[in-house]
Amino acid sequence: MKHLCVIFDLDGTLVDSEKLCNQAFIDLLPFINESVDSLICRYRGRKLALILADIEIRYSVKLPIDFEATYRQKVNELFEFYLQPVTGVPEMLQKLEYPICVASSAPIAKIRQALNVTNLSHYFGDSLFSSYEVCSWKPDPGLFLYAAKKMGFLPESCVVIEDSDVGIQAANSAGIYALKYSTEEKAETQNNVFSHMKYLGKRLDNIYAMKCDRS
Numbered sequence: 001m002k003h004l005c006v007i008f009d010l011d012g013t014l015v016d017s018e019k020l021c022n023q024a025f026i027d028l029l030p031f032i033n034e035s036v037d038s039l040i041c042r043y044r045g046r047k048l049a050l051i052l053a054d055i056e057i058r059y060s061v062k063l064p065i066d067f068e069a070t071y072r073q074k075v076n077e078l079f080e081f082y083l084q085p086v087t088g089v090p091e092m093l094q095k096l097e098y099p100i101c102v103a104s105s106a107p108i109a110k111i112r113q114a115l116n117v118t119n120l121s122h123y124f125g126d127s128l129f130s131s132y133e134v135c136s137w138k139p140d141p142g143l144f145l146y147a148a149k150k151m152g153f154l155p156e157s158c159v160v161i162e163d164s165d166v167g168i169q170a171a172n173s174a175g176i177y178a179l180k181y182s183t184e185e186k187a188e189t190q191n192n193v194f195s196h197m198k199y200l201g202k203r204l205d206n207i208y209a210m211k212c213d214r215s
Contacts, residue, residue: 001097001098001099002097002098002208003153003157004098004099004157004158004159004204004207004208004211005098005099005100005101005148005151005152005153005157005158005159006096006098006099006100006101006158006159006161006204007100007101007102007103007144007147007148007151007158007159007160007161007171007176008100008101008102008103008160008161009045009102009103009104009160009161009162009163009164009167010102010104010106010111010114010115011045011104011105011106011114011163012044012045012086012163012164012181013086013161013162013163013181014085014086014089014102014114014115014118014120015083015084015085015086015089015114015115015118015120016083016084016085016086016087017079017083017114018040018044018163019036019040020075020078020079020082020083021075022036022039022040022043023036023078024071024074024075024078025039025055025071026039027074028067028070028071028074029055029059029063031059031061032055032059042054044163044164044165044166045105045138045162045163045164045165045166045167046105046166047105047131047137047138048068048071048105049068052067052068052071072107072110075110076110076113079113079114079117080113080117083114083117083118084118085118085119085120086181086197087196087197088196088197088198089120089197090119090120091197091198092197092198092200092201093120093123095201096200096201096204098204098208099127099151099153100123100124100127101124101127101128101129101147101150101151102115102124102127102128102129103129103130103143103144103146103147103160104128104129104130104131105130105131105137105138105143106130106131107130107132108128108130108132108133111128111130112128115128127150127151129143129146129147129150130143131143133146134146138164138166138167138169138170139166139167139169139170139173140170140173141170141171141173141174141175143170144158144160144170144171144174144176145174148174148176155174155175155176156175156176156177156211157211158176158177159176159177159178159179159204159207160174160176160177160178160179161178161179161181161200162178162179162180162181163180163181163182168180177207178192179192179193179194179200179203180192180193180194181193181194181195181197181200182194182195183195183196
């Protein structure tokens with residue numbers, strides 16, 4: 001194993017869950033008149049409590065006190081039937097030569113379910129870290145710093161793989177190099193952005209070589 005720890009976000013990075021998570025809002029709250037893609041754009045990477053508060057403000061409603069539990073159950077059901085890994089992730093993980101872990105804003109139960117359903121759990125074992133463990137949500141750096149420490153690495157010896165701007169902010173605040181996964185047009189022309197998981201291994205090798213040259 002090469003001495004570079006790769007810290008993966010979960011939703012939208014390892015598993016194609018963003019559409020399912022936002023479809024659950026539309027299924028449960030008929031007054032939402034936005035598309036799934038619009039909700040993804042607004043809420044990607046955000047803490048659920050903040051999302052629910054935003055929905056209440058924008059639609060002038062008071063959600064039921066048990067709505068979070070109802071929502072999580074709906075997401076669980078959608079995951080069991082429809083969740084898939086992001087294209088290219090299984091092949092990428094199979095070839096990766098770096099220590100890896102998951103650091104997600106989701107509860108640990110959701111992380112485990114998503115990885116189990118998509119047959120990715122064996123790549124990570126128990127190297128799973130949740131914002132709920134440390135009470136720190138992106139864009140705060142606490143989760144990534146916690147994951148790096150638990151994995152036995154300094155921040156400068158880690159790379160974060162994210163799909164959200166708040167996740168990139170968190171990595172930058174933690175002093176950790178970050179790569180953003182994006183399927184948007186011309187993604188590959190932007191610095192620190194890649195558009196397909198098949199490109200990640202080479203990106204990491206380049207980062208590793210650069211860090212070795214500096215040491």
